[in-house]
Amino acid sequence: MSIVAQQLNYIYNKGTPFEKHALCDVNVEIGDGEFVAIVGHTGSGKTTFVQHLNALIRLQSGQLKVGDIDLTEKKTDLKKLRGMVGMVFQYPEYQLFADTVEADIAFGPKNIGIDGEKIADIVRESLDLVGMSESVLKKSPFDLSGGEKRRVALAGVLAMQPRILVLDEPTAGLDPQGKREILSLVKKLNRERGITVIMVSHDMNEVFENVDRVIVFREGKVVHDLPPRDLFRMEEDIVNMNLEIPYVAQFLNSLEKHGITFDEDIRTVDQAFEAVNGLKGGK
């Protein structure tokens, strides 16, 4: 499932004094199976952009194709689209509502018209995918801990069996352990199931470690679209945009200033450690 957006423009409160240009000529192409991060300051248009992908915000001008669905057309098969593009909002645990975890996870698949018999299996599978045991199926989602709630909410989206997963700050408000779990799950979905993942994030360390490509939004425009290593080499630019430079990137950048470069793709502290160690051995 690929996404092609061309000349996307969006204006909030069009024709009123409160007019706000949220997207300006956005051109983005995201291929099947990519793991992309979307970053930018608050109000940079990133949320507006991702909400276009499953037609929560309807197209104002420009072209947008998601898989084989053309959102430029007036009539869109919303059920199909929303089944295809799973969207996990910020603090998704706040959208839980059903009596039991089972019913809550089943809400999405039921809505998009998946067979009743299949749903029970899908629910179990999704729960397993997010690393929770079946014993919680009959529990009320409100009795779970914060991290568990979030995983159930995530399972509720995964149960719709999306080919594209959009996550809006999936790790906000979680402890480090919870963050790692969610991220490794998302990574697994991307690597093993080939799901295209688009992650909106403010945590540049998280972005640097996980994604293949970073799209930077600023005042409604796409200003950068690069692999993380290349992006965070532009230290001044990043700081100007009120973004931080990941620790590992900072380290690599300062080594580069001293003429030390590596061939391997270094994302984590451990990898950097290995690489530096190798350097010492070599010299």
Place this chain on the structure above:
Amino acid sequence: MFRDVTFGQYYPSDSFVHKMDARVKLLLNLVYLVGIFFVVSFVGFAWITLFLLVAILASRVPVRNVLKSVKGVLFLLFFTVILNIFFTKGDNLLVKWWIIEIYAEGLIFAGKMFLRLSYLVIGSSILTLTTTPVDLTHALESLLKPLTWIKVPVHDLALIMSLALSLIPSLINETDRIIRAQKARGADFDTGGLIKRAKAFVPILIPLLVSSFRRAEELAFAMNSRCYEGATHRTCMRVMKLSWRDFLGTSVVLVFFVAVFIVYGTQTTWGTAEQLGWLYF
């Protein structure tokens, strides 16, 4: 979905009316609301129209915004007019068809009801357009202060009101968010019968309720941790003060309504055409 809902209709400006004391405006509005019930003739309504125009001019709110407030009660107005036209009996039969009888008195009465109700709304909206909800709450608290003597917890009530008001925008945002989230899960609010549609709101209402309780609890903690202990020894950051505007505004309104009272007050307010003579029309 809810982005367009603005609560309260405050129209920011720094006009004469905006700068008046909220307490004075509240009281004058009461005078107006009572006063308008004394007016029984179209001539009287013409005077009220003039009065409203002066007030609107002094408040520098566009007339369009003021008239918008009537939209909310349009249904009620429509109903009142229809009922009065068809069910008022009188002496001058105009139309008789099948079981429908329309009298001249009915038409006149319906017309007056229409004017009276819409003028009630327009007058009050001048208050809400020129006064922020927070100022209104303060005004109410200040005016009701004497009731503390008979143990009415005025301060607490005012606090509850202002908290409720301040929570409304965030609740609207929250609702918007939850609707989007459930829509993303394929929820459908726009098709199906009445029961199906009502049921479709459960996935919105429950999370909303849960989050309201959470918010309320967090707020209570926050207030407790800052040693909030109710009305005792609390002062206001902005002290309300009367100015020349308040005296001028009050004089104008009072003079006008004293005149209204002198002309109409001596008559039976809801009297018949014969009793009122020319004043009726």
